Amino acid sequence: MLARVTTPTMSSYFTNLHEQNDVNILCNKNVEGLSLKGNINQLHCDDDTVYEADIIIVGVGVRVNTELAKMANIEIDNGLKVNEFGATATKNIYAIGDCSNHFNPHYGRFIRLESVQNAVDQAKCVAQAICGQPVPYNTIPWFWSDQFDIKLQMVGLSEGFTDVVVRKEHTDKFSLWYFNGSQLLAVDAVNNAKDYVVATKTIKNGLVVDKTTLGDHSTAVQFL
Numbered sequence: 001m002l003a004r005v006t007t008p009t010m011s012s013y014f015t016n017l018h019e020q021n022d023v024n025i026l027c028n029k030n031v032e033g034l035s036l037k038g039n040i041n042q043l044h045c046d047d048d049t050v051y052e053a054d055i056i057i058v059g060v061g062v063r064v065n066t067e068l069a070k071m072a073n074i075e076i077d078n079g080l081k082v083n084e085f086g087a088t089a090t091k092n093i094y095a096i097g098d099c100s101n102h103f104n105p106h107y108g109r110f111i112r113l114e115s116v117q118n119a120v121d122q123a124k125c126v127a128q129a130i131c132g133q134p135v136p137y138n139t140i141p142w143f144w145s146d147q148f149d150i151k152l153q154m155v156g157l158s159e160g161f162t163d164v165v166v167r168k169e170h171t172d173k174f175s176l177w178y179f180n181g182s183q184l185l186a187v188d189a190v191n192n193a194k195d196y197v198v199a200t201k202t203i204k205n206g207l208v209v210d211k212t213t214l215g216d217h218s219t220a221v222q223f224l
């Protein structure tokens with residue numbers, strides 16, 4: 001559950017939330033096919049289980065369509081590979097949004113993101129480059145998700161974290177702070193806009209958080 005974008009603690013939290021709301025979540029199931037038995041939809045899994053449903057929603061993600069780019073000899077590596085200005089290695093060809101694997105100076109590596117914020121901000125960056133006023137795309141990714149009455153806000157990318165500090169006010173209001181050593185990589189905040197805002201400023205400005213007091217939600221986040 002949410003394994004691609006968050007960590008086991010958050011996955012368990014949202015699994016429990018859905019189960020408390022009478023949703024059954026079945027993981028590690030591979031869907032092999034759909035069929036109709038009379039008027040009833042049937043969904044077939046590769047472990048020979050069959051489920052019946054009034055409505056089936058297929059949400060299986062996307063794969064970048066690179067055919068056109070390949071024909072134009074543009075470098076492909078998990079999408080169209082672009083530098084921090086959105087430019088491919090091919091003159092005058094830029095790529096933005098879901099299809100672009102961009103160099104992110106903040107994380108020092110290539111990243112492909114699927115979010116509205118990324119598509120909109122990269123568009124501005126590429127427009128500036130085309131107009132001869134290049135500014136590197138150095139954004140910190142952020143995401144949100146509303147599930148039942150719970151708001152999850154995420155800033156940064158937690159990949160490569162070495163330790164996590166939990167700031168918990170109560171079961172449905174907490175935040176997880178992901179570090180690589182002393183560097184704050186990302187924060188997932190549940191019903192906690194205040195921690196999300198502080199985390200965003202911390203990551204953007206490269207501030208160093210005092211981990212020894214961070215776990216105490218009654219104390220404001222301290223910096224070293």
Ligand SMILES: Cc1cc2nc3c(=O)[nH]c(=O)nc-3n(C[C@H](O)[C@H](O)[C@H](O)COP(=O)(O)OP(=O)(O)OC[C@H]3O[C@@H](n4cnc5c(N)ncnc54)[C@H](O)[C@@H]3O)c2cc1C
Nearest residue numbers: 065068096097098099113114115116117118119120143144
């Ligand atoms: C169900 C769903 C829910 C989502 N929810 C969220 C959310 O809550 N928050 C969030 O931030 N993001 C969300 N996203 C992701 C977000 O929609 C995408 O990240 C965003 O739309 C990417 O913008 P884009 O311009 O890169 O690509 P797209 O919006 O996919 O636009 C690409 C366009 O190019 C067109 N195209 C493709 N090939 C060609 C061609 N050869 N010639 C001409 N046109 C072509 C396509 O038809 C399409 O119109 C969601 C996505 C899905 C599918």
